[in-house]
Amino acid sequence: MRASRLLSLLLLLQARGRMTAQELAGELEVSVRTVYRDVESLGASGVPIYADRGPAGGYQLLDGYRTRLTGLTGDEAGTLFLAGMPGPAAELGLGSVLAAAELKLRASLPGELADRADRVRERFHLDAPGWFRADEPTPHLASVADAVWRERLLEVRYRRWKAPREVTRTLSPLGLVLKAGRWYLVALSRDRVTAYRVANVLEAALLDEPARRPPDFDLASFWSDWTERYERSVYTARATVRMTVGALDRMTYLFPPEMSRVARDSAGPVGDDGRLTTTVPIESIAHGHTELLKLGADAEVLDPPELRERFTETTSRLADTYLGAEQRDADAAGRAQAVDAST
Structure with a gap:
């Protein structure tokens, strides 16, 4: 854990230049005293980091120094597909992982590309929910996402629009879709693939059995076909x-x-x-x-x-x-x- 934090501190300084101890503490979610100790450890290990004293001071790396220790973990690499959606990433419990992945990616870019990436971030933003709609409460979203990621069966108690209103289903999760601020679980149930609104999941329990996935299943193609059929049927x-x-x-x-x-x-x-x-x-x-x-x-x-x-x-x-x-x-x-x- 500390090694990961030291790397994050180093990458922050490499990507942003001079930063105060308070700014570093806020980014790393640690105390200022911990930042002091981490800076000392980096200096002792040979990293050319130095401090400017005074109100406008802070820590920074020696000009020209760049680390190559920017390898992404598996989880961090996966979250890069959510890089334009920090809100949904946080709902899935991946907010901090996404932030770490973006930091490593930013630090690994040469100057010109890094500047361009910063301009893109400053000028483009994705707001997924539709107008005049608040985000739906989805208390079981993290459990559902865990089942999707780990490819495990999921038992849910689900509220639907027709009688009986509440049913229990054992599902093979295949994917999650965010549609206009609403999360949907695409899952296999009784040899039929369909979509379930995550906000209507009343209970969710991860089972020990592996989920089944139809051969050649494509989430994007299924969702396109399913939404078209759904709109026609409504x-x-x-x-x-x-x-x-x-x-x-x-x-x-x-x-x-x-x-x-x-x-x-x-x-x-x-x-x-x-x-x-x-x-x-x-x-x-x-x-x-x-x-x-x-x-x-x-x-x-x-x-x-x-x-x-x-x-x-x-x-x-x-x-x-x-x-x-x-x-x-x-x-x-x-x-x-x-x-x-x-x-």
Whole structure:
């Protein structure tokens, strides 16, 4: 452990130049006193490290000195695939390992490439979650990731959308996917590969038995096919809607991508009234009602009849709520004027 810390200290100075004892202590998560001892040990071993005294001082290496002790460990090399995702890496319990891998990689680069790497870090950032969505609580993510990495069977208690709501499954984990801030476990269960939302895992236990992995399984290809099938299976009905051009444009920002895409592809010509007729995929009458309400009076449902009736009822109740309130206010104002006149 101490040897790894000494190497990290050396690489920090090599990559960043002069650093104070307090800065080194913060990076290494140790006390300042420990930094003093580590610097002394490096100096005693022949590393040309020296200190500048005073408020602007700090430790630095002799100009031109570079170590070649930058070999990555297996875990560190693996985390480099997460280098653009420090948040997800931390969720997987790999934040410190990723930081160590990046430091070693940075220290091993010659000056020009190292500067370019720093510019990339300063100018590009990946924010995985979608807008207006907080990260989902995934208390069992580390256990699930451990099963994926170690290729061990995983027994989970899982909450699903249909009855029975809670089920127990023994899974062969195949991979983890981060989709718009949501983690999904791709796993083999009863000779069928499918995806499970990690936030819905209520309990997870790693088993001693090795997991099974189908031959030639490719995680990226499976995920592409699965998401396409899933989106098609969710939207089991269609609604015919007459809407304004502006409403069709707003669907891009207000609706799930599949609903917006189909509506655009199905849009007919714009009439003299500035409206067009299109087809919108929906999951159910209730779902279509909730989603299409976002467009307000700029959209009129033509079909199916059940959905149109739902909107008719909604608009009637809204009219009672708002117009009725205005009438009540008007009646109350009239009564108040009558009282004033009588006095």
